[in-house]
Amino acid sequence: MLLEVNNINVYYGAIHALQGISFNVNEGEIVTLIGANGAGKSTTLRTVSGMIRPRSGSVVYKGEDITMTACEKIVVKGISHVPEGRKIFAPLTVRENLEMGAYTRSDRSEIAASMERVFASFPRLKERINQLGGTLSGGEQQMLATGRGLMSRPALLLLDEPSMGLSPLLVQEIFRIIKEINSQGTSILLVEQNASMALSIASRAYVLETGRIVMEGKASDIANDPKVKSAYLGI
């Protein structure tokens, strides 16, 4: 098992944001967390990447307890978090943004190889290599954020709403690329508002409701569940 989250409780001050959540991600899988706004999806990703600490429970990655490990060390271990809302570095160029993603690595030629791989997935970024990040379109910024997340060569990629604010065509494109990244050997934990798309590429899914997991199973089963259909898929 690649990632194992055991019964974590996370608080923001008095707000009990995650109330005993457990889930896991196996090697080579795409696992998706779906749920309404404020359910705690982003909080879950933040806990895994070490940006916030759970009050109790544990996060185990490749058999090692990383619950209290510093954020920057978790990146080195192979977990990469692409945060919600793109968060690219506006005054840096596309190339520099990508180089920032490889901040924890030092081998120049391997970094260059990773950059080529990112460009193979996102040819648009290559055309704009010397453009400032802040001047990219919304969709391009999302591509840059995702590409930057790949630059640390993660074994596990945490994606927080990669389709936010994209046109339907670009959404298709992004999901196709996510699938492609996964087929090249990166496991993915995907958080999405666009539940139907997420369920269509994921192998397993967890449904989150106000800080609790209320349903889990194979993505195809979840997609066919009548309750999920009415609540999240709008069918």
Next chain:
Amino acid sequence: MDTFFLVASLVKIIAILAYIYGLLWVMGHANRWVKIGGIVLAFAVVQLALTPFGDFQILTAFDQGLLYQACAMTMVALGLNLIYGFNGQFSLGQWGFYGIGAYCAADITYRWINGDSRGLIVVAFGVVLVALAIWGIGKFLSRYRGIPVMSSFTLYLLGTVAAAAVAVFIGNALQPLLQPALGTPENPGWLNSEIALQVVFFLAVILAGAFAAIVSFLFGLPVLTLGSDYFGIATLGFTIVINTLMINSDTILPFPEMKGGRGMIGIPKLTTWFWAFAFMVLVIIVMRNFIHSSTGRTVMSVREDETAARAMGIDIAGTKLLSFVVGSLFAGLAGGVYAHYIGFLSPGTFDFLVGFNPLIIVVFGGLGSMSGTVAASFGWIFFLEGLLRVILSQMGTEAPTWRFVLYPIALLLLMLLRPQGLLGNTEWGFLKAKVIPLKVEK
């Protein structure tokens, strides 16, 4: 006479800004020999302008003073731009570090010419030992997870105190050995020869920078975790505390030679155009290489978005501390240059109100622009301290005070007309980033 003076001063200011532009341009020249030749030429031009040929002298003694101040201000302001402009940490502490550097360097040379080697020896050994202690403790702490900031701070502080005590011990032990070579002010020994004094001065300035850097490390470690606004308040407090210590340096602190509020006199005036220019160019080069290195990019990414920076695996606290320490180091160097130009240090110079000057300069020049900071430092000193002071003093004895009305008005106008500062993000010559050409695939 009046109009002549006015025109001449304006021409001078324009010439100086053109000079800065030219200097940065030639420093950025691709050919190394042109680069070195250009820097030497830039030094020589001013050196000649400062030389009195009989009655003819392009830059007067007054201008010379302004030049040194401008060089010092450039270093202070570049440091602040690193902390505030590039790393986004609003700091009012820069002036305090400038003062620390000034007093530290002054004390070293003052003691030296008066036959006391302990200033130099203690600070030199202190800086090296403390740096080693901090490095060792840092290595030790990195093996553990989740250590509270205050605990690591306590360890660093203890290590610093212990290392400093050893340095004082070494200084006291070496003094009797060095005393004969130092001689007395009336009868200087060979260690107080012209050449030796230049070396001591150089070391004093470098050590002043290192000393300020160490203080900023210890201060920044707990305080940088506060978050930007509180950090600003805390640094303001820092500048006030340093100022109070200066006023009481002969009572609370054991430094009678600093003479507390009366001001320290008798500091050897060792700053020459060569040293002022050399230290400024050094700071510009270090700053530029720092900003355009990968570390510089982490500094900027922390300012842009801490969440994203953390997701990249950047150590946020460490990055903030690094830019704070480097910025303070520049301020310390500047203090050393200033102290040996003016020859007299008064706590009033390091009052926190005056401490807003570098902040205004940085905002004036443009928060993300090193060139803007350099140009604004020179423009500020020559225009406000030079020209305006002279003109206003001809209007009456109290009139120069009006400068303090004119600064804010100028600043207000700038903020209304050009909120990003005079240069915004633009850089000149040497300070520009290299654009890496897109690799064409075969």
